[in-house]
Amino acid sequence: MLLRLGTFGALVMLVACNGAPGLVRPNEPVRVQRVFEVESPIEWARYRGIGNETWTVDGTALNRLTFLANIRDKHHIFGYGRQTRRNPDGPFFRTGMEPNELRDLLVDGLAQAGFANVGANNVQPGHRDGFTTYRFDLDLRAPNGLIYKGHALMFERRERLNVAFWFAPTEHYHGRDVAAVEQLFADMHFRQ
Amino acid sequence: MFPMLKSLLVSLAIALVGCSSQPLRTMEPGDRPAEHTDEGGLWDALAESERALQRSPLLVRDEALNRYVNGLVCRYAGEYCKDIRVYIVRRPYFNASMAPNGVMQVWTGALLRAENEAQLGFVLGHEIGHFLGQHSIKQWRRTKDTANALSLLQLIAAGSPSANAGDAFDVALFAAYASLFKYSRDHERESDQHGFERSVALGYDANQGWKLWQALLAEENARDRRKPSSVFATHPATEERLTTLRREAEALAKNGDGTGGAEFNEALRPFLTTWLADEVQRRNYPQTLVLLDRLQSRPDVRNAGMLAYFRGEVFRKRRAPGDDKRAIDAYVAALDLPGYPAETLRDLGYAFRRVQDTESANRAFADYLAARPKADDRALIEHLMQEPVRTHED
Amino acid sequence: MQAYVSGAGMRRWGNFGRALFVLCALVLSACSSTHVRTDAEFDVARDLGGKSVVLVEPSIQLFEMQASGLMEPRADWTRAARDRLPAAINVILAERQANLKPEYRVPAELPADAKPRQVLALNEAVINTIFTHSYLHVPLPTRGASRRKPLSWTLGPGVSTIREQTGADYMLTVIVRDSYTSTGRAALMILAAALQVGVLQGGQQFGVATLVDLRTGDVVWFNVLSDSLGDLRDDEGAQATATKLLKGLPL
Numbered sequence: 113m114l115l116r117l118g119t120f121g122a123l124v125m126l127v128a129c130n131g132a133p134g135l136v137r138p139n140e141p142v143r144v145q146r147v148f149e150v151e152s153p154i155e156w157a158r159y160r161g162i163g164n165e166t167w168t169v170d171g172t173a174l175n176r177l178t179f180l181a182n183i184r185d186k187h188h189i190f191g192y193g194r195q196t197r198r199n200p201d202g203p204f205f206r207t208g209m210e211p212n213e214l215r216d217l218l219v220d221g222l223a224q225a226g227f228a229n230v231g232a233n234n235v236q237p238g239h240r241d242g243f244t245t246y247r248f249d250l251d252l253r254a255p256n257g258l259i260y261k262g263h264a265l266m267f268e269r270r271e272r273l274n275v276a277f278w279f280a281p282t283e284h285y286h287g288r289d290v291a292a293v294e295q296l297f298a299d300m301h302f303r304q
Numbered sequence: 305m306f307p308m309l310k311s312l313l314v315s316l317a318i319a320l321v322g323c324s325s326q327p328l329r330t331m332e333p334g335d336r337p338a339e340h341t342d343e344g345g346l347w348d349a350l351a352e353s354e355r356a357l358q359r360s361p362l363l364v365r366d367e368a369l370n371r372y373v374n375g376l377v378c379r380y381a382g383e384y385c386k387d388i389r390v391y392i393v394r395r396p397y398f399n400a401s402m403a404p405n406g407v408m409q410v411w412t413g414a415l416l417r418a419e420n421e422a423q424l425g426f427v428l429g430h431e432i433g434h435f436l437g438q439h440s441i442k443q444w445r446r447t448k449d450t451a452n453a454l455s456l457l458q459l460i461a462a463g464s465p466s467a468n469a470g471d472a473f474d475v476a477l478f479a480a481y482a483s484l485f486k487y488s489r490d491h492e493r494e495s496d497q498h499g500f501e502r503s504v505a506l507g508y509d510a511n512q513g514w515k516l517w518q519a520l521l522a523e524e525n526a527r528d529r530r531k532p533s534s535v536f537a538t539h540p541a542t543e544e545r546l547t548t549l550r551r552e553a554e555a556l557a558k559n560g561d562g563t564g565g566a567e568f569n570e571a572l573r574p575f576l577t578t579w580l581a582d583e584v585q586r587r588n589y590p591q592t593l594v595l596l597d598r599l600q601s602r603p604d605v606r607n608a609g610m611l612a613y614f615r616g617e618v619f620r621k622r623r624a625p626g627d628d629k630r631a632i633d634a635y636v637a638a639l640d641l642p643g644y645p646a647e648t649l650r651d652l653g654y655a656f657r658r659v660q661d662t663e664s665a666n667r668a669f670a671d672y673l674a675a676r677p678k679a680d681d682r683a684l685i686e687h688l689m690q691e692p693v694r695t696h697e698d
Numbered sequence: 699m700q701a702y703v704s705g706a707g708m709r710r711w712g713n714f715g716r717a718l719f720v721l722c723a724l725v726l727s728a729c730s731s732t733h734v735r736t737d738a739e740f741d742v743a744r745d746l747g748g749k750s751v752v753l754v755e756p757s758i759q760l761f762e763m764q765a766s767g768l769m770e771p772r773a774d775w776t777r778a779a780r781d782r783l784p785a786a787i788n789v790i791l792a793e794r795q796a797n798l799k800p801e802y803r804v805p806a807e808l809p810a811d812a813k814p815r816q817v818l819a820l821n822e823a824v825i826n827t828i829f830t831h832s833y834l835h836v837p838l839p840t841r842g843a844s845r846r847k848p849l850s851w852t853l854g855p856g857v858s859t860i861r862e863q864t865g866a867d868y869m870l871t872v873i874v875r876d877s878y879t880s881t882g883r884a885a886l887m888i889l890a891a892a893l894q895v896g897v898l899q900g901g902q903q904f905g906v907a908t909l910v911d912l913r914t915g916d917v918v919w920f921n922v923l924s925d926s927l928g929d930l931r932d933d934e935g936a937q938a939t940a941t942k943l944l945k946g947l948p949l
Contacts, residue, residue, distance in 0.1 A: 135839040157839040169840055170851060171827035201587045206623055208694040210654050211684060216621065220585050228361040228394075233680055237687040244691070246684075253361035257810035258819035283820040284854025284915070340774045348773035349759060359810045359819075451766035452882060 134158040136167060145181035147274050149301040153292045163191065173254075175280040175289060177296075183273040189221040205273045211235055211246040214266045218250075218277065227252040232264070241302045243267045250279055261286050265297060276300065326445060328438045333383045342448075343441050347405040354407050357391055364392040364412065364575075372571035373410060373428075376421065380429045380502050388435065396582040398520060402431040404440040415572055416579040417520065417595065419602055421564020422512035426499045433498025439491040496545055500552060507560040514549035519598055521546060526590040569606070576607060577645065580614045589622045609644030612637045616648070620655060631655040646675045650685065657693050665693075730925040733833050734946035737849040737918045747795035751909075752866035753784055754802045755818065758874045760930060763901050765882035775878075779930040783874065786933075786940035790947075799866045813859045821871060824851050824917060825908055833922045853915040861912035869912055872943065874905040876930050903928035905943050919948050 136142055136156040144150055144165055156167035156177065167177040185207045186195040195204040203221040206213075215232045222230045231251040238245045245267040252260050262279025278293050280286040329337060337343035357363065364370070373392060378385035387406045397413040408431055418424035434440065496513070504510050521543070553559065583592055593615070600611045616634035619627040635652040638644040649672035656665035666689050673685060760776045761769035788798045804814045828851055831838045841850060860869055879887070879900040887898045905923040910916065923943050929935035 133837050133839050155840055157837075157841075168838075171831060171838060173823040173827050200624065201589050201622065203587065210657060211688070212651070212654055213621070220587060223585055235681055235684045237684055237691075253810075254819070254823070255360070255362075256356075256819045256822055257359045257361045257815060258823055259361075259811065259816060281816075281820050281823065283816045283856050284852070285820075288854070339777065340772075342770055344773040345762075345771035345776075348776050349771035352757065352759065355806070358806055359804075359815055361810050363810070365809065448764055448766070448768055448770065451768045452764055453766075455766035455886065 134160070143303075144179045147181040147269065147303055148179055148276065149303065150296060151299050152296045154289065169289065170285070174285050175278070177278040177293070178276070180273070180275040182269075183275070185271065189217045189273070189275070190225065207268070207271045209268070209273075211237065211266075214246055214273070215248055217273075218264055218266070218275065222250075222252060226255060227260075228255060229253050240267075240300075242304065243269055243302055247297070250277060252279065258283070262293075263297065265300070267302070269302060274302070328441065331436065331438065333387060335387075342444065343404060346441065346444060350403050350405045350407060353403075354389075354405070357393075357407070357409075360393070362394045364394050366392075366574075369571050369575065372567060373415075373424075376425055377408065377428050377432070379506060380425060380499075381432050381435075384432070384436065388432070394578075394582065396579065396586050400427050400431050402434040402440070404435070404438065404444075406435065408432075408435075412575070412579050412582065416576070416583060417523075418516065418568075419519075419563075419598075420512065421568040422503060422508040422562065423516040424568065425506070425508060425564070426503050426513040426516060429499030429502040430495045431499075432502070433495030434491065436498065437491065437494050439495070443488060443491065492545065493548065496549060500549060504556065504560065508562050508564070510553040510556055510559045511550075512563060514546050514553060517546045517549065522598075523591045523594045526594045527588055569604070573607070576610060580610065581617075584614055584617050584621065587621065589618050592618050607643040609638045609641035609648070612641055613644050613648045613651075616651060616655070620651060620658075628655060628658045632659070646672060646679075649675060650679075650681075653685075653688075657688070660693050662693050730927060730942075731923075732942055732945050733922040733924075735828070735832050735849045735920045736946060736948055737916060748797075749867040750797050750799050750865065751791055751868045751870050752799040752802050752860070752864040753787065753870050753872060754821075754860065754864075755804070756780070756784065756801065756872045756874075758783060758872070758930075759876070761875070761877040762880050763877045763883045764880055765886045767883070767899070769877055770880075775931050779874070779876070779936065782933060782936035783872070783930060783940060786936045787870070787872075787944065789937070790940055790944055799864050802860070802864045802866075813856065814863060817853060817856050817859055820853050820856075821869075821908075821910070824853055825871065825873075825906060825920075827851065828908070828917065828920050829906065829922070832920065849917055849920055851917045853910055853917070855915055857910060857912050857915040867912055868918075869910040871908045871910070872905065873907070874903070874930070874939075874943070876903045876905075876928065877901040878929070878931070900926065902926050903930070903939065905939070907943050909947060919946065921945055921947075 134157075136150075136152055136158050138153055138155055139151060141149060141151045142158075145163065154169065156169055159166045159168075163181050163183070165179045166172060167179075169175050180189065180191075183189060183191075183205045184194075186204050188194065189203045189205060192202070193199065195202065203217045203224065205217060209217070212235075215235055219230050219232050229252065232248045233251075235246055235248040238247060245265055247263060247265045250260075250262045250264055254260065259282045260279040261282050262277060264275065264277035266273065266275050268274070276297070278297075280289060326342075329335070329343070337347060339348075370390070370392060374390050377388055377390050381388055388408050389406055390408045390410060392415070393409050393411050395411045395413060396416070397411055398417050399409070399411040400414050401409045403409075408428075410428070414427055415424065418427065500510065500513055503513060583595065586592070596611055596615050596618070599605065600608060605611070612634055616631045616638060619631035619634060632652065632655045635648050635655060638648045639652075649668050653665045653668035653672060656662075656668060669685050669689050673679060673682060679685070758776060758780050760772050760779055762772050762775075764770055784798070784801065791798050804812070804818060808815055810816075810819075828849065830836050831841065832849070857869065861867070883898075883900060887900055890898045903923065903925040905921075907919075907921050907923075908917050909919040911918050921943060923939075923945075925939075925942065928939045928942070930939055
């Protein structure tokens with residue numbers, strides 16, 4: 113209550129983290145969750161979880177780059193359990209989803225995590241390392257009204273979903289890092 | 305602990321629950337509570353929350369919609385109109401709430417679910433009933449007393465590991481909780497009564513209140529039982545409230561038949577697409593289907609194409625066995641109805657792809673691009689028209 | 699706000715144990731601490747005489763802690779504290795040759811997207827971030843491993859909008875939540891100690907303050923105050939709280 117810490121509490125919950133955080137150094141290739149191969153022009157703090165990683169420069173409320181790897185059929189996009197007969201409805205990944213469905217998964221998942229007015233547009237298809245990728249822009253607000261912008265990349269690999277998304281407040285932080293993150297996304301590769 | 309002391313403490317705790325004897329203030333229009341009172345404290349803390357609400361990204365600021373809802377609140381509140389400040393909040397659940405300092409929140413999920421002005425008016429009248437009955441402050445005092453008693457009981461339980469003390473604790477605890485819940489049900493009943501009486505006095509059809517509760521109850525019963533996200537944020541519809549309202553409406557010697565004019569539809573229509581999209585985003589499909597059925601069966605339904613489109617969206621997103629076919633049927637039906645959005649064609653294309661009918665899919669995509677030459681997803685759609693369909697099993 | 703249940707082994711300690719327990723309870727409830735961090739340039743003495751500071755949307759709320767631990771807001775205390783604390787801050791700043799501009803609040807009619815609102819929403823996010831990584835010590839490798847690391851957070855140049863609105867050189871943010879033990883709570887605390895079932899927490903003062911340079915947007919100073927004896931209900935207490943809250947302020 114005091115500092116409205118709850119504002120970002122939901123975000124912290126988005127991804128469970130284990131172990132001590134590490135550091136991603138500029139221009140050194142890094143393998144993320146055995147799926148993504150990333151080389152970043154800027155430095156990041158790196159929080160590794162099981163099947164997910166979150167990178168941030170200044171703290172996750174100020175910039176957040178999240179990787180979700182190997183989400184299996186019928187599993188929740190943010191790892192909140194799986195689809196069952198008793199729990200049929202939610203942002204669960206299904207193998208073979210079309211790009212609009214993939215986009216809806218992330219949008220609905222972020223809305224469920226407490227963001228307001230989550231929007232995704234400008235979906236761009238692409239091909240990389242033999243996979244079909246979909247990239248789109250994100251636009252969302254924290255409960256205190258702070259506007260965030262960023263983008264996301266999703267692709268299916270071995271019938272499992274992989275996601276990378278980044279967002280930062282439009283006030284100062286998005287503009288400061290957007291070029292570096294664009295480059296990071298453009299240079300990203302995926303293991304076969 | 306000494307048995308005597310223990311029983312003394314337990315009776316003290318039970319006595320505390322029943323000691324909410326502080327008188328309510330006489331509430332004249334324009335009144336404020338004295339600063340040194342508990343109510344004054346709540347008002348002050350709420351002023352801070354109101355400022356946060358004013359800058360919330362969820363606040364719907366549309367002038368015409370606010371003017372309409374405010375006007376209806378004023379009709380129901382009469383001379384207390386100036387004491388109530390209405391905030392429309394974009395959340396897809398059925399809720400309206402009333403803070404003791406006059407801040408009324410109406411969620412868009414409630415606006416979407418009201419079929420006419422009379423139903424919305426009943427909900428607003430219900431909230432005004434909470435305000436005039438000073439229910440929040442009563443509830444606060446009750447909570448305070450109960451919590452104080454409970455915390456005393458926790459001490460007793462902590463101090464005595466014996467089974468006896470456990471019994472005394474459980475019994476007293478149960479009594480304390482029961483009194484808390486009973487209290488709030490009384491408030492709901494009283495507020496229903498107020499909403500009902502104001503509706504009758506303003507000449508609205510007295511049956512609209514129970515009809516709304518009945519519809520909400522149907523939605524509630526359709527929900528996924530395992531899911532915490534019920535459509536009700538705070539106001540559970542119960543059979544008891546429904547029957548009470550219905551009996552009273554039927555007992556009336558003279559019943560108005562007004563359900564309100566066209567202003568209701570005019571004020572809400574610009575937002576239906578957004579609110580329906582928010583509703584589908586909840587991903588609680590059984591409830592949404594019940595709601596869509598009801599909205600579609602309204603006698604004056606004018607946006608049938610839109611409703612059919614969102615029915616298709618429910619099936620497209622749900623992907624239960626048979627939903628692919630249902631989605632196609634719903635989108636195709638929408639195309640024959642007034643008010644369908646251009647996205648119907650695109651999403652029909654997606655639906656055809658799911659049943660491996662590439663030819664029909666590409667025809668629907670082509671129609672979409674023809675209808676929306678400047679669509680921002682043109683590149684994606686053109687890509688899909690080249691992309692082979694994936695096979696998958698459910 | 700629950701009782702810590704820790705009494706089981708106490709019984710056989712007899713009167714000595716009881717006395718020790720009550721003593722511990724008193725000691726525990728009388729702690730006071732501050733957590734000051736400044737940016738790296740603080741070492742280079744800042745001569746900021748004549749600079750102006752604006753207090754922006756201070757958030758001050760006083761509560762009375764009920765017997766159960768439930769916090770009841772008190773408007774009379776809060777109003778007085780909202781007058782007294784800024785006045786006490788003003789006195790301290792005046793002593794250091796800085797002047798306090800009139801308190802600034804974003805006009806209510808401005809929508810959430812308006813620039814000043816976004817800057818203050820970012821300020822809130824930055825305060826949460828510093829609180830998490832500096833005060834709660836959640837590690838952030840990009841900021842080094844040292845616990846007493848200097849501050850290095852910024853709101854960016856967008857803060858110029860606040861400077862234009864207020865004419866101030868620095869923006870001071872103050873968040874204070876202060877609770878006081880009610881008689882019912884005090885009785886329960888004594889009872890808990892006497893029954894040897896645990897230590898109940900009484901009223902607490904908690905505050906966070908930051909100073910932002912309105913030319914660069916950098917957060918130049920940050921402090922967390924936690925005090926179980928602080929009292930904003932009289933002038934003397936307000937003065938003492940302001941002194942602790944502004945501890946290490948580079949002005």
